[in-house]
Amino acid sequence: MSLSGTFKDLTSKPARAISGVGERIGEMPTVSRWSLIALFIVSMYLMPWWPEVPVLGWLVDTPGTSFEGVITDKVVIYVLVALGLNVVVGLAGLLDLGYVGFYAVGAYTVGVLSSQHANLPWLVCVPIAVLVSMAAGVILGTPTLRLRGDYLAIVTLGFGEIIRISANNAEWLGGSRGISKIAKPPNIGPLKFGILDAKPYFFLGLTFIIVVVFLLRRLENSRVGRAWNAVREDEDAAELMGVNTFKFKLWAFAIGAAIGGLAGTLYAGKVRFINPSNFPLQLSILFLAAVVLGGTGNMWGAILGGAVVAWMPERFRGFADKRVFVFGVALVLVMVFRPQGLIPRKIRKERWLVNWKPPESTPQSGEAEVGRG
Amino acid sequence: MADTVLSVDNVTMQFGGVTALSDVTFGIMRGEILGLIGPNGAGKTTCFNVITGVYTATSGAVTFDEQPLAGLKRFQITKRGIARTFQNIRLFPDMTAIENVMVGVDVNHKTSVGGALIGSRRHHREEREGRDKAMELLTFMGIADRAGDAARNLPYGYQRRLEIARALATKPKLLCLDEPAAGFTPAEKQELMDLIRRIRAQGYTVLLIEHDMSLVMGVTDRIVVLDFGKIIATGSPAEVQNNPDVIAAYLGVPDDAA
Numbered sequence: 001m002s003l004s005g006t007f008k009d010l011t012s013k014p015a016r017a018i019s020g021v022g023e024r025i026g027e028m029p030t031v032s033r034w035s036l037i038a039l040f041i042v043s044m045y046l047m048p049w050w051p052e053v054p055v056l057g058w059l060v061d062t063p064g065t066s067f068e069g070v071i072t073d074k075v076v077i078y079v080l081v082a083l084g085l086n087v088v089v090g091l092a093g094l095l096d097l098g099y100v101g102f103y104a105v106g107a108y109t110v111g112v113l114s115s116q117h118a119n120l121p122w123l124v125c126v127p128i129a130v131l132v133s134m135a136a137g138v139i140l141g142t143p144t145l146r147l148r149g150d151y152l153a154i155v156t157l158g159f160g161e162i163i164r165i166s167a168n169n170a171e172w173l174g175g176s177r178g179i180s181k182i183a184k185p186p187n188i189g190p191l192k193f194g195i196l197d198a199k200p201y202f203f204l205g206l207t208f209i210i211v212v213v214f215l216l217r218r219l220e221n222s223r224v225g226r227a228w229n230a231v232r233e234d235e236d237a238a239e240l241m242g243v244n245t246f247k248f249k250l251w252a253f254a255i256g257a258a259i260g261g262l263a264g265t266l267y268a269g270k271v272r273f274i275n276p277s278n279f280p281l282q283l284s285i286l287f288l289a290a291v292v293l294g295g296t297g298n299m300w301g302a303i304l305g306g307a308v309v310a311w312m313p314e315r316f317r318g319f320a321d322k323r324v325f326v327f328g329v330a331l332v333l334v335m336v337f338r339p340q341g342l343i344p345r346k347i348r349k350e351r352w353l354v355n356w357k358p359p360e361s362t363p364q365s366g367e368a369e370v371g372r373g
Numbered sequence: 374m375a376d377t378v379l380s381v382d383n384v385t386m387q388f389g390g391v392t393a394l395s396d397v398t399f400g401i402m403r404g405e406i407l408g409l410i411g412p413n414g415a416g417k418t419t420c421f422n423v424i425t426g427v428y429t430a431t432s433g434a435v436t437f438d439e440q441p442l443a444g445l446k447r448f449q450i451t452k453r454g455i456a457r458t459f460q461n462i463r464l465f466p467d468m469t470a471i472e473n474v475m476v477g478v479d480v481n482h483k484t485s486v487g488g489a490l491i492g493s494r495r496h497h498r499e500e501r502e503g504r505d506k507a508m509e510l511l512t513f514m515g516i517a518d519r520a521g522d523a524a525r526n527l528p529y530g531y532q533r534r535l536e537i538a539r540a541l542a543t544k545p546k547l548l549c550l551d552e553p554a555a556g557f558t559p560a561e562k563q564e565l566m567d568l569i570r571r572i573r574a575q576g577y578t579v580l581l582i583e584h585d586m587s588l589v590m591g592v593t594d595r596i597v598v599l600d601f602g603k604i605i606a607t608g609s610p611a612e613v614q615n616n617p618d619v620i621a622a623y624l625g626v627p628d629d630a631a
Contacts, residue, residue, distance in 0.1 A: 223489065234463050241539060
């Protein structure tokens, strides 16, 4: 069986109803639903103070490194990346092994425009970087999205490497020395983006995530999301049902790339120094692991997966040089016990359908209920 | 013929050295149910695949609504008004029944990424229209009670009918059914025949591939018989039924007669 075939088997099995949390929240009255969502968002913004909460603190704290640093430098960025990659891999079913390339394009655009060749402020660089990443997605996607499965995976793998190696060899991108003195985000009132306090970066990243989630939800629940799902489920059938598969695959690529680029701008603005070795192939694999671990095709899964993959190695710092091993074992265990990921993709049941009653005239047919139960 | 919806002219389809269709010519009139029959391997599904753009014919032309289909992409052909079902069911298994049908309805919609992101008025209108249309079709097919279930969890007969509902959702001028009764019991086949008649009564033109002779005889207006990629007979069910070539193709020819 082909690589991507196996991959699809691993990740596209239907989810059994696991928790039903989403459905239960969906059925709540509007007021309580929204207060719950608000409460959730507030608790996320309070994350830098989580280690001070009794039990939770012991659970999440990262001994040996600053928890604040972990959530700003890694968690927020991985979550954003996982959200973007989930569009490509989870929704449209396109196996992308070079996603780090878009992340690098975003970071490098900020580097070039705010330090290397110009002195634009960070905030101006962000939309430009997102557009440039998106363009990179379109440029990569236009010739390659005619390929399927394994071939696409190989070409994207190459893309990630091309970006890194080109950056390494291009003097105008700083070569292997990279780019330093990249602009930082502007101070907003009491939020001072400096070296001492990581919190403002965290708040900014979290805000980006919330905006991205909001926009992606809209896409998922639209003709676009349906087209992506149809392409993932059966590309030929989708095309024969009138879905312009190439166009929607290209959109998935472009949107995924844009979100990856956005994560890159955040990274560049935080560390303020980038070089090609920040964007190794290993990162692509880790990003993919985040999506698969969290639950391919489920936005909440991608968020959780990104957070876990970013945080776990830091949590296990106590194991010193065995921590990567512990991390690997943890990943394998999750995949053994939850092969569809931590939060598997759910069959979407629209809310209006829950209350829908079949009309009286529905003819009853006495067929065996194959495949149910 | 003024009111020919689809005409297949001298279509030949070769795969390497194998000729799957050889100089096939037939037409479908608006509003009729045309049966395409033939023994296994006669080229029926290949013929479907040429019409719907899955294959490009080696030679010959397919004309739909007085426009040639050559060079069109598959989804464009569907947009023009040819929809099909598959011999082996090919639904979107992890999507709900209603979503499957909504994908079909979306053919005539225009909302793309921009409209969905800003939640444009057209997006909302099309979503509402999609639901209503899909629900209407599921009700018409008698499977609305399982609208919210994943396609893969539906009983076999429901899946077959869901495929037809999804094809109808694209508002086709020509509906191509590829062995819709495969695996059905006689009672279910009877039900399906009624359904096909009801579909035609709604104004659709139907091209039906079928193996089961009784089904084809009962429901079609005209029949084209294929054997080894060639048309061996065309005519009304009664004519075809008594055609010696057809009988020979289906039942074989005794050794001494050959």
